[in-house]
Amino acid sequence: MEHAPTRQTPNVCAPFELTDFPSNSYNGFMYDENDQLMIRLQEGDASAFDEIVAQHQQPLIGFFLRNTRDWQLAEDLSQETLLRIYNQSWNFLPVGRFKPWMYRIARNLLIDNVRKRSHDALIRAYQARSEENDPGLSRIAGQFLPPEHGINQREFSGLVDQLLEEIPDEQRQTFVLHHYVGLGLAEVAEILDSNVATTKSRLRLAREKLQDKLRPWGITAVKEE
Secondary structure, three states, rough: OOOOOOOOOOOOOOOOOOOOOOOOOOEEEOHHHHHHHHHHHOOOOOHHHHHHHHHHHHHHHHHHHHHHHHHHHHHHHHHHHHHHHHHOOOOOOOOOHHHHHHOOOOOOHHHHHHHHHHHHHHHOOOOOOOOOHHHHHHHHHHHHOOOOOOOOOHHHHHHHHHHOOOOOOHHHHHHHHHOOOOHHHHHHHHHOOOOOOHHHHHHHHHHHHHHHHHHHHHHOOOOOO
């Protein structure tokens, strides 16, 4: 998508004052880049939203695409997630937890949408897109694709996406959030309303099932974390 989603005017109301301490820290806590963007948005700086869109729209599309197999739906849900970030910015506390907060919004949207749509609509064939610059795909290839295998990265991406469709929802979402989005297990657990032990188990099961499904394709070497 070439343009940022149409922005609604949020009820900008910062939860605390930012005048008595440096803009990049509070009581010794250093804000990360996402926190600083959200603080700017809370203060009414609309350009901060453009930067959030630029940084997070494609990862959001990837998250939705791998869970719906529908490119247009993935774009629509990513836009809705970003609009909710805008409109709920006043409620965000900058403590280094932006991604879990964002992906919780995204997952709730995904759940709501799945409840409303038929299975056939969710499994429509999606339009292929170039993923050469997708860091998540590079992580997947590094974990699962042996260097000596002849398949190229784009073909491997399509194969993995196809096989992920056959893995149970919670395991697939755990796998996508950890490997493609790059979140830690604690962050994934928070997003999925789970605990770290369960999340680790789901990730292991997803990896094992994906490994089994890749074996008939001649891909047998899996680098354990």
